[in-house]
Amino acid sequence: MNESSSRVAVVTGGAMGIGAAIAARLAQDGWRVVVADRNVDGTAPPGGRYVVCDVGDEASVAALARSLDTGEQRLDALICNAGFMIRKPIADLALAEWSSVLTTNLTSTFLLVRATEALLRAANGAVVTIASSRARMSEPNTESYSASKGGLVALTHALAVSLGPEVRVNCISPGWIATKGPQPAAEEHAFHPAGRVGRSEDIAALAAFLVGPASGFITGAEFVVDGGVTRKMIYPE
Ligand code: NAI
Numbered sequence: 001m002n003e004s005s006s007r008v009a010v011v012t013g014g015a016m017g018i019g020a021a022i023a024a025r026l027a028q029d030g031w032r033v034v035v036a037d038r039n040v041d042g043t044a045p046p047g048g049r050y051v052v053c054d055v056g057d058e059a060s061v062a063a064l065a066r067s068l069d070t071g072e073q074r075l076d077a078l079i080c081n082a083g084f085m086i087r088k089p090i091a092d093l094a095l096a097e098w099s100s101v102l103t104t105n106l107t108s109t110f111l112l113v114r115a116t117e118a119l120l121r122a123a124n125g126a127v128v129t130i131a132s133s134r135a136r137m138s139e140p141n142t143e144s145y146s147a148s149k150g151g152l153v154a155l156t157h158a159l160a161v162s163l164g165p166e167v168r169v170n171c172i173s174p175g176w177i178a179t180k181g182p183q184p185a186a187e188e189h190a191f192h193p194a195g196r197v198g199r200s201e202d203i204a205a206l207a208a209f210l211v212g213p214a215s216g217f218i219t220g221a222e223f224v225v226d227g228g229v230t231r232k233m234i235y236p237e
Pocket residue numbers: 012013014015016017018019036037038039053054055056081082083084104130131132133173174175176177178179180
């Protein structure tokens with residue numbers, strides 16, 4: 001491991017949204033951040049590096065890992081954040097669409113961890129996966145997304161057991177985090193026991209804690225960060 005450089009983190013899907021906030025937070029905290037995203041127009045925070053990478057593609061992930069082997073020569077944190085949703089009635093959902101969601105949201109973490117295991121072990125590193133409260137609850141027509149996120153929660157504890165004690169692996173399951181699109185209405189904020197919809201920075205703060213030394217006894221855990229919504233009992237009026 002290259003001891004002279006700052007700690008190195010890879011943040012997937014870091015071109016925008018929650019991933020960009022995690023990348024910015026880690027950079028602020030002194031990390032060198034490698035952003036890996038399939039968007040060709042993205043940027044990394046100051047001091048970092050941007051890599052165009054499709055995290056569901058084996059060759060693309062292998063190229064990312066090679067660039068770490070020859071470039072930074074260390075990896076202290078891997079944030080598996082890239083993900084997307086297809087909303088479609090199951091009757092209309094093509095197998096290729098189902099597979100694309102599973103590949104980006106779930107298989108990618110297998111590919112990324114397999115490709116970087118040696119660097120992570122050498123650094124006594126940490127992995128954080130970004131699942132969703134939809135791993136446990138659903139709206140209609142979201143089967144592929146919910147299945148992928150449920151799988152990611154399970155993959156997280158399996159990896160924690162296999163990679164410990166050198167590498168800790170934890171999961172954040174966000175609820176509604178306002179990133180793009182119209183801002184939530186007042187009643188949507190009020191619906192949350194915390195009094196507001198989430199912000200990307202809420203997730204970034206926990207991710208920063210989970211890759212830092214203060215969380216050394218935490219592994220295989222899932223943290224639901226949803227303003228209390230999944231704890232709120234709802235019956236018809
Ligand atoms: P976003 O759509 O704003 O950003 C996702 C980023 O991932 C984009 O930069 C996109 O280019 C990248 N990406 C997508 N597929 C990729 C691939 N195959 N390879 C590389 N990069 C890829 O999404 P957002 O809202 O920031 O969500 C981030 C993560 O958080 C996702 O995994 C999402 O499922 C999860 N999440 C988000 C919630 C929300 O309310 N925003 C709630 C619960 C979970």
